[in-house]
Amino acid sequence: MDRHSSHDFSAKWARGVLGEVVVSAKEVHDRVGELGAQITQDYATRPPLLVGVLKGAINFMADLMRTIELPVEVDFMAVSSYGAATKTSGVVRIVKDLDVDLLDRDVLIVEDVVDSGLTLNYLRQYLGARSPASLEVCALLLKEGEQRVEQSLKYVGFSIPADFVVGYGLDVNERYRNLDAIYTYVGEA
Ligand code: IMP
Ligand code: MG
Numbered sequence: 001m002d003r004h005s006s007h008d009f010s011a012k013w014a015r016g017v018l019g020e021v022v023v024s025a026k027e028v029h030d031r032v033g034e035l036g037a038q039i040t041q042d043y044a045t046r047p048p049l050l051v052g053v054l055k056g057a058i059n060f061m062a063d064l065m066r067t068i069e070l071p072v073e074v075d076f077m078a079v080s081s082y083g084a085a086t087k088t089s090g091v092v093r094i095v096k097d098l099d100v101d102l103l104d105r106d107v108l109i110v111e112d113v114v115d116s117g118l119t120l121n122y123l124r125q126y127l128g129a130r131s132p133a134s135l136e137v138c139a140l141l142l143k144e145g146e147q148r149v150e151q152s153l154k155y156v157g158f159s160i161p162a163d164f165v166v167g168y169g170l171d172v173n174e175r176y177r178n179l180d181a182i183y184t185y186v187g188e189a
Contacts, residue, residue: 079093103132
């Protein structure tokens, strides 16, 4: 993977606040296809319930589910871990819970990024208590460096440096989710 594909920078409207391209739109597209193929193979006999974590996972979920060739079901949770800050507080609040029962379901959590791991750790315990048949994680991004909570992630799209990033669902104050690539965030000059 060529992580520094700065040549394909195209988001002119956001140029003032973005740093370099961390994962290009093509890299995202190709990797999502690979993950979908792997999930299709791994879950062939037991189509999973995909649980997207709003809002950051919306782009990833929308693309990933279309690459899985199984009758998957899809649901969403909304959690709030950061508020408007860019550093984790460790406090996770459930803003929207699931609509479906998890009993004996093969659940695959679809997450945008694992940074400290606190959000995912909380979600795993919260959902694990509802007796799913299995509970695994598909994270698009894993921040390099030490996760504060040990994680076993079944699927990871990309390992990236610990810088704050935006795009492809990831935001700063609700903005930049609509970028097709993932960029470092530099902020207003
Ligand atoms: P963690 O609890 O520290 O692992 O953080 C997980 C959550 O924080 C993610 O689901 C994101 O919503 C948010 N987050 C972490 N890193 C970033 C980033 O670089 N950009 C945008 N959101 C982030
Ligand atoms: Mg966020």
